[in-house]
Amino acid sequence: MWELIQSNRRKSALLIVIMALVLAGLGLSIGWSIAGEGGGFFGVAVAMIIWIVMLLVNLAAGENILLAAAGGREIAHADAPQLFNVVEEMKIAAGLTAMPKVYIIDSPAPNAFAVGLKADRAAVAVTSGLLARLTRDELQGVVAHELGHIKNRDTMFMTLAGVTMGAVILIADLYVNGLRFGGGRSRDSNERGGGQGAAIMMVIALVLAILAPILAQLLYFACSRRREYLADASSAQFTRYPAGLASALVKISGAQAGKLEVSRALAPMFIVNPLAAASESSSIFSTHPPTTDRIRVLRALTGDVSLAAYEAAFQQTHNGAGVLRAASMQGVTPIEARAAAPSAAVPEPPVLPGAPAMAAPALPAAAQQWRAAQHLVQLSAGYTTIACACGVNLKVPQHYGLPFVECPKCHQQHPLPPDGGQP
Numbered sequence: 051m052w053e054l055i056q057s058n059r060r061k062s063a064l065l066i067v068i069m070a071l072v073l074a075g076l077g078l079s080i081g082w083s084i085a086g087e088g089g090g091f092f093g094v095a096v097a098m099i100i101w102i103v104m105l106l107v108n109l110a111a112g113e114n115i116l117l118a119a120a121g122g123r124e125i126a127h128a129d130a131p132q133l134f135n136v137v138e139e140m141k142i143a144a145g146l147t148a149m150p151k152v153y154i155i156d157s158p159a160p161n162a163f164a165v166g167l168k169a170d171r172a173a174v175a176v177t178s179g180l181l182a183r184l185t186r187d188e189l190q191g192v193v194a195h196e197l198g199h200i201k202n203r204d205t206m207f208m209t210l211a212g213v214t215m216g217a218v219i220l221i222a223d224l225y226v227n228g229l230r231f232g233g234g235r236s237r238d239s240n241e242r243g244g245g246q247g248a249a250i251m252m253v254i255a256l257v258l259a260i261l262a263p264i265l266a267q268l269l270y271f272a273c274s275r276r277r278e279y280l281a282d283a284s285s286a287q288f289t290r291y292p293a294g295l296a297s298a299l300v301k302i303s304g305a306q307a308g309k310l311e312v313s314r315a316l317a318p319m320f321i322v323n324p325l326a327a328a329s330e331s332s333s334i335f336s337t338h339p340p341t342t343d344r345i346r347v348l349r350a351l352t353g354d355v356s357l358a359a360y361e362a363a364f365q366q367t368h369n370g371a372g373v374l375r376a377a378s379m380q381g382v383t384p385i386e387a388r389a390a391a392p393s394a395a396v397p398e399p400p401v402l403p404g405a406p407a408m409a410a411p412a413l414p415a416a417a418q419q420w421r422a423a424q425h426l427v428q429l430s431a432g433y434t435t436i437a438c439a440c441g442v443n444l445k446v447p448q449h450y451g452l453p454f455v456e457c458p459k460c461h462q463q464h465p466l467p468p469d470g471g472q473p
Contacts, residue, residue, distance in 0.1 A: 083255035122153035123430035143288035159309035164196035182423040191295030198284025222259040283360035296348040358382040
């Protein structure tokens with residue numbers, strides 16, 4: 051595993067350098083087309099400054115920016131004990147030095163992603179739809195996959211590569227829009243440099259402005275696909291139950307349908323791309339391997355679930371082609387797969403103080419799971435729950451704005467603090 055992590059680091063560094071060269075080349079061509087030969091170096095300087103500023107911002111608060119962009123809200127252990135127990139179990143299995151923070155995203159589409167430039171800044175975000183649909187074994191497989199990304203330093207790479215790709219796209223868009231609305235070369239520079247040479251450089255800059263973002267995205271996506279296989283292998287190793295992740299991928303890929311709206315830069319970080327979840331084809335524009343292919347490899351794992359066994363299963367399903375480094379397979383100790391965990395009772399929302407002692411009608415397990423997930427979303431959003439004597443639980447959002455809330459069933463009025471917060 052350590053050799054694979056080191057290989058990931060080397061590949062990440064090389065990829066970042068290549069993307070930075072693409073960025074510098076774009077800045078050079080744009081600067082040259084606008085201000086002549088001397089402007090090329092100025093263009094490179096401006097491109098590097100934009101990149102460094104964006105990089106510093108993301109190094110300082112990149113995790114928070116990505117989580118906020120996805121609509122994630124942090125939750126506490128008391129809010130979701132089972133989820134935290136799963137994350138803690140997988141943190142120990144992965145050998146991480148710090149407990150990742152846990153976030154929830156209010157979306158019916160099951161999905162998850164992880165962020166973190168370092169293990170002590172890592173976080174795992176899951177959607178309410180994921181908690182509502184998955185069994186404990188399936189949830190464990192997904193969490194282990196995401197912690198595998200953290201363990202393998204994938205989250206650091208995705209953040210840095212995403213920033214570089216964003217800088218390329220930003221500069222290219224600014225240049226293309228500048229040509230559209232104001233022209234690309236000043237009158238003085240035209241008089242100094244000659245029209246023919248300026249026209250040639252403008253064409254070159256325009257071509258690079260169109261192609262550079264595509265090239266940056268292809269580099270970003272290509273490395274992302276390979277890392278998904280390694281994270282799947284890590285999940286099988288951490289959980290010792292690859293069928294859990296395989297079953298979760300079936301549910302996740304079949305329940306997206308555009309319900310989770312995220313940016314193109316954030317989508318590759320999810321366990322299944324929410325913008326292309328239904329696509330089973332593999333192409334250079336794919337951010338993930340086909341989900342059916344990942345499931346097929348996981349289901350081919352029987353008995354041994356080590357990295358060497360995953361490599362053997364991959365070769366078995368891909369006509370001998372491998373995905374992990376052969377040197378990393380030497381001396382790997384077999385890991386015996388475990389049986390499926392017994393079905394656990396779905397946690398109910400906590401009993402509220404003052405609630406009447408009355409038997410509630412039993413709900414099907416699936417309905418209980420959905421209700422528990424929605425209760426967690428409301429807790430993370432700062433809702434206050436008030437138990438009325440008639441048996442109705444009133445959910446009051448933060449900053450409600452009124453001094454009281456009226457029960458729609460018995461019309462009893464319950465006083466609220468002036469800020470509409472916790473009563």
